[in-house]
Amino acid sequence: MVSSVNMAVDLGGIKMRNPLNTASGTFGNGLQFEGFYDVGATLGAITCKGVAAEPWDGNPAPRLAELPSAMLNSVGLQNPGVEGFVERYGSYLTGLREKGCQVICQIAGHSLDEYRRATELFEELAPFASGFEVNISCPNIAAGGAAMGGTPAAASQVMEAVRPLTKRPVIVKMAPHDVAEIGRALEAAGADGLSLINTIPGMAIDVHTRKSRVCRPTAGVSGPAIHAVAVRMVWECAQAVSIPLCGIGGVATGADAAEMILAGATAVSIGTANLYDPTCAPRILAELEDWAVEQGVSDINELIGAFEC
């Protein structure tokens, strides 16, 4: 499709042919979607599932409960470690780059040392990575499981640990709280961009057994039910920082993606919708482009932050 609107955007040095990205953990590593559409020819970028230096088993079953317009998950970042990830997906992801789709690798860790080790391994083994997304919501083992980046100071520490180890763009996946304050701290610590929001902590209790419906008392809520919260947080964060944002949270239509852009997002990730509507990305992209045309712009960048209060 030849477009009259320039759809290309720059997410902190990650040059995307269009604003569409995928939320980590909802897209496998791209390959799982090849039967639905040509991933490399369609998306601006994909964000791979979070990977740590060493393999993680993840949480026990059950990891999932369905909620109205949402789901609750507690996967616990099951991953094969950087080496296993590169071995299984390296050649596929290299192929995506060749087709013009950027590949963002997500870094996970339980301690600053683990983040450093994962980053070093990625640097050594993953030439296909266009950039990195640091997941600062991982539990900090030394701090009794609190999020690694739960405060401005803690989030900065993670960013400062990773920053000197790579020249590639580094964006940070933010938890859904204090996004203006933590966003400013991450910008000062050298982040090239921010992606938000991660899932919102929630609970679902089986009232008959009095137990959680998933393996942990609290887990992450995602899906269309959280979209309005995500748009608000993107808007708040956009006013606090000058680095570009990737908006994430319940995006299921072109209008949802357009809201994120108007609120201040440069790129937009599709998350939970990939799971229940795996062919949605090409449709959302077409709808987004139609919207840009309708808005009468020649460049989608003109619409970033164009929300009128």
Added chain:
Amino acid sequence: MAHTDVSEHRYTVLSNEPVAEGVNRLRIESDVARTIRPGQFMNLQVLGDASHLLRIPLSFKRADAEKNEVELLFAVVGEGTQRLAKMAVGESSTLVGPSGRGWWLPEREGRALLVAGGIGLPPVLAAASMLAAAGVGFDAIIGARTASMLVHPDVDDVVGYGIADGAADASGGYDPERMVLVATDDGTAGHAGFTTEIMSKLVEKRSYAQVYTCGPAVMMAGVARLASERGVDCQVSMERMMGCGFGACSCCNVALAKGGNALCCQDGPVFDAQEVAW
């Protein structure tokens, strides 16, 4: 690397009716029939309530590639399957599939034993069809909570599988050796008790090369243990809540005996019973 054969297909309801207490038979027209294999599954989007996002993962009983037709049996247990039970003839939606790894033929020569519990029946019937087509003799044990929950005529058909069902049967149709035994928890049909009680006696009398089982987790664990004790290979079809059904979300983990987790939707649903941490 595989899994790229999973795609989205339209389906249209050909028939949808109750056939036992809490069980519906659903026949759909869909071109997934051309590629789906016994033991694989599909993820149906059900019309009627947009606030329920997730598709319903269902295994199937039989697929007819020439007619583009798939026959499923499903338990009407939750909000989603209640909505599915209301889908009318001619209504249409989409499904994602074929998903996962299905049954494989026995690796050793000899007879197979099928053990189905409750709504574990449809994939076991698909295994029966696969074995009949390959000329592998088998016996079957079919369990349900009570007689009214047994699905007829499917249970009876297993006796003459390959004839009554119209499937190709390379062994020449009816197998005079075939034993089909029924168990109900309350004794209203067949043996009063569990399928595993029948199995423990049957394996004393006959030797098997391969067991195929699907049903409640506790039953499959018992079947796997009995098979293991006698050195018989055992395939189990596992069930999990699923977010996507094709390997994207990692929500449907199955703990492995060697440590770590596999994904039910992509590495299973059929596993070698010895791989699973029971």
